[in-house]
Amino acid sequence: MNRFKANQKLLFKAETVFNLRPLEKYEILFSFLCTSPLEILYPSTGRPPIPYKALLKALIYKNIKNISYLSDLVRELRDNPDLALVFGFHPLHLPYVENFSAFLRDTENRIFQKVRDSLVSKLIEFKEIKGTYLTFDSSNIPVKVKENNLKTSIKDRFSKTKRPKGDPESRLSIMVHFPKPFQKEIKYFWGYRNFVLSDALSELPILEETRAANIVDNKVIIPQLELAKYRFDLNICAVIADAGLDSAKVLSFIICDLKAKPYIARNPRREKELKLSPSGNRICLAGFEMLYWGKFKEGNRTRVKFVCPIIHSKKFRKSHPFCPWMHPQFVKGTGCFAYTQVLSEDIRKQIAYGTPKFKKVYNLRSGCERIFSRLLDLCMQNPSVRGLRAISNHCTIAHITVLLVALTAAKTGNKDKIRFVKSFLTNI
Numbered sequence: 001m002n003r004f005k006a007n008q009k010l011l012f013k014a015e016t017v018f019n020l021r022p023l024e025k026y027e028i029l030f031s032f033l034c035t036s037p038l039e040i041l042y043p044s045t046g047r048p049p050i051p052y053k054a055l056l057k058a059l060i061y062k063n064i065k066n067i068s069y070l071s072d073l074v075r076e077l078r079d080n081p082d083l084a085l086v087f088g089f090h091p092l093h094l095p096y097v098e099n100f101s102a103f104l105r106d107t108e109n110r111i112f113q114k115v116r117d118s119l120v121s122k123l124i125e126f127k128e129i130k131g132t133y134l135t136f137d138s139s140n141i142p143v144k145v146k147e148n149n150l151k152t153s154i155k156d157r158f159s160k161t162k163r164p165k166g167d168p169e170s171r172l173s174i175m176v177h178f179p180k181p182f183q184k185e186i187k188y189f190w191g192y193r194n195f196v197l198s199d200a201l202s203e204l205p206i207l208e209e210t211r212a213a214n215i216v217d218n219k220v221i222i223p224q225l226e227l228a229k230y231r232f233d234l235n236i237c238a239v240i241a242d243a244g245l246d247s248a249k250v251l252s253f254i255i256c257d258l259k260a261k262p263y264i265a266r267n268p269r270r271e272k273e274l275k276l277s278p279s280g281n282r283i284c285l286a287g288f289e290m291l292y293w294g295k296f297k298e299g300n301r302t303r304v305k306f307v308c309p310i311i312h313s314k315k316f317r318k319s320h321p322f323c324p325w326m327h328p329q330f331v332k333g334t335g336c337f338a339y340t341q342v343l344s345e346d347i348r349k350q351i352a353y354g355t356p357k358f359k360k361v362y363n364l365r366s367g368c369e370r371i372f373s374r375l376l377d378l379c380m381q382n383p384s385v386r387g388l389r390a391i392s393n394h395c396t397i398a399h400i401t402v403l404l405v406a407l408t409a410a411k412t413g414n415k416d417k418i419r420f421v422k423s424f425l426t427n428i
Contacts, residue, residue: 023086025425029408030057030086032122033400037114041107050095054088055103056115056397058095061087063378063401064422070100070384104390109210112396117231119403120206124232126410128418131234133200133361135368136221136241139376140175140213141395142191143167143386158188167386173213189213192388194380194395195220197228198371200240200364203419204406205371206232208399210392217244222253229258236260240365243267251347263361266353274340282306282338286324288316290338308335374402374421 035053042052061083062073074097077084081091089095123129145166146152156162160172170190177185193215197207207224221241228234238261239254246267254262275283282290290306291313297303308330309316310323323330330336352358380398383391405425406418417424 023082026061026083026086028412029404029425030060032407032411033057033060033404034115034118037111037118040111050093050099051088052103052107054084055095055100056112056400057087058089059100059104059397060401060404063398064405064425066377066379066422068379068382068384070097073100101385101390104385104393105387107389107393109389109392109396112393112400116208116396116400116403119400119407120204120232122407123202123204123403123410126407128406128410128415129199129202129204129206131199131206131228131232132237133364134206134225134228134234134236134239135198135200135365136196136217136224136239136245137198137365137368137372138193138195138217138220139372139381140173140189140191140193141210141381141383141391142189143170143383143391145170145190145386147190158190164190169212169388170386171212171214192391194375195224196368196371196375196399197221197224198368200367202406203367203371205375205399205402206234208396210388210395212388217241218247218250221245221250225253225258238263238361240264240362240368242365248341248347251351255347255350262351263358263365264351265362266348282340284308284336284338285327288320293337296339303339303341305337305339307337311335370419371402374419375399377422378402 033056035056038052038056043049058073058077061067062070065076067073067076074095077087077089077094084091084094120129124131142148143164143166145164147154147157147164147166158172164170167190170192172188172190173193175187175189177187179185191213192210193213195209195211195217196205198205207228209220209224211220221239225236225239229236236258239258240263241250243265244267245264251262251264254260277283277289279289281292284290288309291309293305293307293312295302295304308323308327310320310330311317311333312335327336375395375398378398378401380395383394385391385394402421405421409415409418409420409424414424
């Protein structure tokens with residue numbers, strides 16, 4: 001056999017000569033993608049725009065290949081016309097960076113959510129997603145503004161009242177790091193947060209939503225659980241989450257409304273023992289029995305208030321005119337006060353903390369961390385766009401990528417590789 005000469009010119013393309021089909025894997029992948037929700041974007045009259053279906057496929061390709069910037073994606077398409085044809089672009093009318101930016105900025109997120117929901121429904125039909133054990137968690141999405149760049153010199157960098165000009169919709173929040181064991185370090189950032197409700201057994205996301213970074217998990221989990229129950233008709237048996245969701249409102253919803261079991265870690269702040277008198281009143285630091293001062297309702301929780309007996313009782317003040325601890329509130333003249341929550345402890349008594357079953361089920365929560373690890377590998381935490389809608393679409397497309405790879409693996413007989421987001425296509 002003659003030695004191949006690298007500088008020899010071929011009459012035909014190398015793919016034809018050597019019977020290679022490097023793009024066939026992408027044709028198989030996108031054959032399982034339902035893009036019908038995007039049809040509403042096409043105008044009925046006028047010049048036909050760049051195909052929105054092709055833009056979505058190109059952004060999915062960007063995630064799989066871990067391309068950070070839209071400019072690099074555009075360069076990739078211009079260097080590979082055959083790849084552009086697979087996505088649905090005309091080789092002589094390729095998109096610019098502005099086309100991708102406008103697509104992410106102007107398209108309503110509900111359209112991408114429909115594409116994502118269709119993938120979840122198909123995975124439920126294939127019984128890859130069962131939905132009996134659900135986990136909930138969130139991930140921070142910092143935006144590229146100069147306030148987040150610590151190399152710049154800015155006055156009031158992390159002031160709540162001064163929002164970044166580069167992205168006024170972003171909000172201030174914190175990231176918690178552990179550089180050393182049991183040593184917590186807090187860092188501030190401007191950006192958003194992606195909330196994910198996922199299937200604990202398959203480690204696949206079911207629902208996701210992007211909100212401002214100052215939104216806490218308690219405000220998102222209940223609507224997502226209601227939506228998952230209604231949209232996919234899931235038989236939810238358990239909900240698993242960390243101590244951040246240890247609240248009476250969330251626990252009562254899971255137990256009473258969903259008829260499921262919460263496997264949520266107990267918040268250490270609720271572990272402290274309260275000193276109570278035989279009549280049920282709180283005991284202050286000085287050892288005095290505080291006075292009952294009524295019940296107060298905040299949302300779905302009820303709290304009982306107790307106040308300082310020296311300030312609010314003339315009879316008690318005659319025998320004890322001063323606070324032995326000289327509490328700052330006593331010095332101000334208002335006296336100290338304390339609250340006791342009524343419902344929370346009754347709800348928590350229904351949870352078998354510390355039992356082997358609780359520990360075994362709660363350990364499934366680590367799957368949620370692996371889900372975010374795969375999503376962050378898809379550049380989800382490194383967005384090249386700004387604004388709530390664009391960031392929401394950016395995160396939803398990352399979820400679409402994970403689900404599309406899982407569906408392709410299931411339909412091609414590779415069910416053991418549904419979580420191989422990056423390495424699956426190379427071995428298809």
